[in-house]
C-alpha cells in the first residue's frame with residue numbers, strides 16, 4: 001500500500017501540474033477515442049500499451065475480458081457498452097486478451113473452480129470458447145493450447161458483443177468497428193485478428209475493423 005500512497009504523492013507533486021491543461025480540459029467532459037475491453041490482469045495496462053492519456057480510453061476490465069451476451073439481466077458490462085456507444089459516441093470497440101491469462105487457463109483446466117463459485121459462474125459466459133477448444137483444437141499440442149484459447153476467446157467475446165443492441169445498431173449504421181486484439185506480455189507485441197488471413201498478426205499489419213470484416217467474409221479461420 002505504501003507504494004500506492006507514495007505514487008499519489010509523486011503524481012500530485014510532479015505529474016499533475018505538468019499536465020494541468022489536460023486535466024482542466026477533462027474536468028469539462030470526456031470524448032474517448034475507443035471502448036477498450038480487457039482482462040483485470042495486473043500485467044496489462046491499456047494506456048501504457050497504447051500510449052494514450054487520461055480521457056482517451058473508456059475501459060471495461062474483468063477476469064478474462066468477457067462480455068456476457070445481451071439478456072434480460074443487465075449487468076455492468078451491458079450498461080457500460082450502452083453508455084459508451086449511445087452517449088459518448090465511441091466509434092471503435094477493442095477486445096484485448098493477453099498471453100498467460102489465468103481465466104483462460106481455467107477454461108482449459110477447470111480444476112479448483114469448485115472452490116471459486118463466482119469465477120466458475122462468470123466463466124460460463126465463455127462456454128463457447130471452452131467448446132471450440134474441446135472440439136476444434138483437440139489435436140493441438142499442449143503448448144499451443146493456451147495461446148489459441150486466448151485468441152479464440154477474444155473472437156467469441158466479439159460475437160457476444162454483437163448481441164448488444166447498441167453495438168449491432170451502430171455496426172448496421174456503418175458507424176462503428178470492432179477489433180480483436182491479443183497483447184503478448186513477454187514481447188510487448190499487440191496482435192490483431194486479420195480477416196484476410198484468418199490469423200492474428202501484429203496490429204500494424206492488420207486492417208481496421210478486422211473483426212467486423214471477419215463476419216462478412218464468412219467467419220474466422222475459414223478464410
Ligand SMILES: [Zn+2]
Pocket residue numbers: 039040041063064065098100101102103104
Ligand atoms: Zn487474463
